[in-house]
Amino acid sequence: MSRPLILVTNDDGITAPGIRALVDVASQLGDVVVVAPDSPQSGMGHAVTIHDPVRIHEAKVFEGIEAYECTGTPVDCVKLAKHLILRDRKPTLALSGINHGSNAAINILYSGTLSAAMEASLEGIPSIGFSLLDFAYDADFDAAKPYLSELISFVLEHGLSSGSLLNVNIPKLPGDQIKGLKVCRQADSRWEEEFMEATDPRGQKYYWLTGKFVNMDSGEDTDLWALENGYISVVPSMHDLTNYKAIPLLKDMEKISYPSSADLRSA
Amino acid sequence: MSRPLILVTNDDGITAPGIRALVDVASQLGDVVVVAPDSPQSGMGHAVTIHDPVRIHEAKVFEGIEAYECTGTPVDCVKLAKHLILRDRKPTLALSGINHGSNAAINILYSGTLSAAMEASLEGIPSIGFSLLDFAYDADFDAAKPYLSELISFVLEHGLSSGSLLNVNIPKLPGDQIKGLKVCRQADSRWEEEFMEATDPRGQKYYWLTGKFVNMDSGEDTDLWALENGYISVVPSMHDLTNYKAIPLLKDMEKISYPSSADLRSA
Known part of the structure; x- marks a missing residue:
């Protein structure tokens, strides 16, 4: 039986310890191709490089593993992997990470790690961000x-429903103290006190992103609950952002007409 | 009656014609504060600036309108607006755009315009990306x-359900030929043939993002259908990316245990 092809990427850059751990695990289970950023790309979300070219080079980073480093964002890496490196070799699975730091709750939105996984899911490739x-x-x-x-x-055995990816977060615990896996929903949360203010040598103020993460969700079915209670959280996520419940609530908006309603207003 | 406070931002930069049109409309309906990028930030998605400081300056760009330009991404602008500019003045509404080019279907993921609106929605501010x-x-x-x-x-009159934003796309038509508004879902779609290859003066290859946008969705309830048929599309969108339907399908994953199942595998 042929081994599955697994694409691996991350957002901390190809030399980060987290991606090495993921390559170790993945290469036991399939043939691995790595396409990852050549520098840290944390917080890049679903950014793509539009105003500059991107470059990609073979990288001898992992013993016996086909690997490439790219000047762009994590999403650029997935796009270049598909377009240039893999072409007709469609991966069975795409893995991103292991990220250094949490991507639970709303942090999925800011995360280059998870956006890379989401880009793979847009291509119909089941994917997991760790x-x-x-x-x-x-x-x-x-x-x-x-x-x-x-x-x-x-x-690999069961696949994922179309357009899905998994957002997997791992608590900072010894393996034998991790209680298991919980399949959960994304917790409602927010960032507060988000900037450090400082003054440069010319007396000009500048601001540096920081912040306090606040869980606003008391549910016991969330990723934050799972992590706080010693479980690995697994949130099935998707790239269809439609709020289906809101569609019928907005139908009256379709009564807006032109130019009559505007005329009425200005009359 | 006091006028509503409206925060306006975009991703094409504070001098783009699109934001000027939006400020024109918004300032008829409320008190406007603009916090927008000082340079084009298309395709930045939900990126935030982590590895560099950001700076913000007052900008005399719009007659009689309080406005600031920021060195960061669209999401940085919304965060700085909240943290530094507005503080206790919570906006009734946040508007982003008008973007130069479509953000329909999956393009919501790559769009700095829509990510700015989504960041506002994370803060509980009803928001619209145009x-x-x-x-x-x-x-x-x-x-x-x-x-x-x-x-x-x-x-402004009806509000939006919590955590919602609207993704509004406008067809390229004279006003009196636009048929009206359609409230729809995000179409399933993808990008193909995504890079132009070229060679630099040193003989090194580089790649530039481009591509062909493909609608894979034959539904007549999508944003792409609405736009192709002369309507303004309005997709209620949300920042909870959980694929709720997939949760029960994955419950068997919770049977994975440590170290027994790993031992079995390596035995």
């Missing part, structure tokens, strides 16, 4: 490897 | 103004 709740460079990416291996095997 | 299907610098942003005015008035 994040570890530890920003340290020497974070322990090995602890959860057995879980990751099983989770990836599960998706 | 885009005109015309990339030309001298595009006619006036044609749809009567519709935009009515649409904004509708949202």
